[in-house]
Amino acid sequence: MTKILIPFDFSEQANYALDFSVAIAKKFNNVHLEVVHVMEIPTSTTVGTMGGGEMLPDMENQIFFIELMNKRKSQIDELKEKHLSESYTFSAKIKLGNAFKNISESINEENPDLVVMGSKGTSGMEEVLVGSNTEKIVRTASCPVVTIKSAQDPDNINKIVFASDFREDNDEVAARMKRLQDLLDAQLYFVIVNTPGNFETSRDSIKRIRSFAHKYGFNDVTAEIYNSDSEESGIIEFAEDVNADLIAMATHGRTGFLHLITGSIAEDVVNHSQRPVWTFKTK
Incomplete structure (x- = not known):
């Protein structure tokens, strides 16, 4: 069940x-x-x-x-x-x-x-x-x-933006993402947001995304690099640019003082995005 x-x-x-x-x-x-x-x-x-x-x-x-x-x-x-x-x-x-x-x-x-x-x-x-x-x-x-702010039909969710830095392998996150893709029968966009304070070449970013997709057997995936002033803004802007129907992210789940200091990109996106957002807390 x-x-x-x-x-x-x-x-x-x-x-x-x-x-x-x-x-x-x-x-x-x-x-x-x-x-x-x-x-x-x-x-x-x-x-x-x-x-x-x-x-x-x-x-x-x-x-x-x-x-x-x-x-x-x-x-x-x-x-x-x-x-x-x-x-x-x-x-x-x-x-x-x-x-x-x-x-x-x-x-x-x-x-x-x-x-x-x-x-x-x-x-x-x-x-x-x-x-x-x-x-x-x-x-x-x-x-x-899944966080929702307006009327949504799951049958109309055809494009999912999965934002990550893809630096850490995570079997559970990958398994959950594959299940989400299968559930909604949607196309996946894997995106890394480049910011002035955390810049890397597109070659390195694309290589890491492709390695992640290959390791976990993802199909129907588009790899993208997006430049923006901040990760949060970049994720929301990219989703708008490709007309995505849902944003997917992992969150670190920190609480207390550490959370106050570091914040959470996922929570900021949940707060400010008008699109539905799927999140999963990593261990």
Whole structure:
């Protein structure tokens, strides 16, 4: 069975992610869709008067939360009913607490083959300080993640840009990329982005791409070198120039202080690209 997990907050972007997952499920046999909706518990705003000094949610927040919970339960039941008689299996649940924590726990518990997430992206101070839940999932998920910002039909994904420096052999990344190509029956573009601070000759870059493609038995692959001011911009610009339908990348998955210092090209692309982005965390 192929399992797809869809974090779902009832937003427009979340519905894009669900529709994309449903379209994949209808293309193949034995697919299970798992929808997870996380409800944030209301923040505490009223000081308790029982001597302990604890913070308690005020009555207005409690009433709003109960009403919202009942509404979400009803919407989840409607989702289950809607997908009841399809060729794929479908389940949905509500979890309480922090969104990132609960989605991460769901990934570990369900062990999906793929996570499909909707995202609006972030900008400005929010991006600098915390980023989005989507970026955090991309950084930590143990399986590939597809990030979607607009309506997408998997049948229309015919060109995939796989951006890498191809300096390290990675059997698992190569296997995942081959599976993605087979799944979507798409043409692959392998691209290295040359930047002023990390320049090398096209001959060396092309040689490395061809060596990677040959080692892992890729077919229908175009090797390209693209010059840009930064890796992130170059990947997005190249995808635009070849009219790609999806961008694929591996991410190092660093967290904490090291992540703050080095950042992640993959997460930046996820944040700023309007095209769907497939990412996989390397070990």
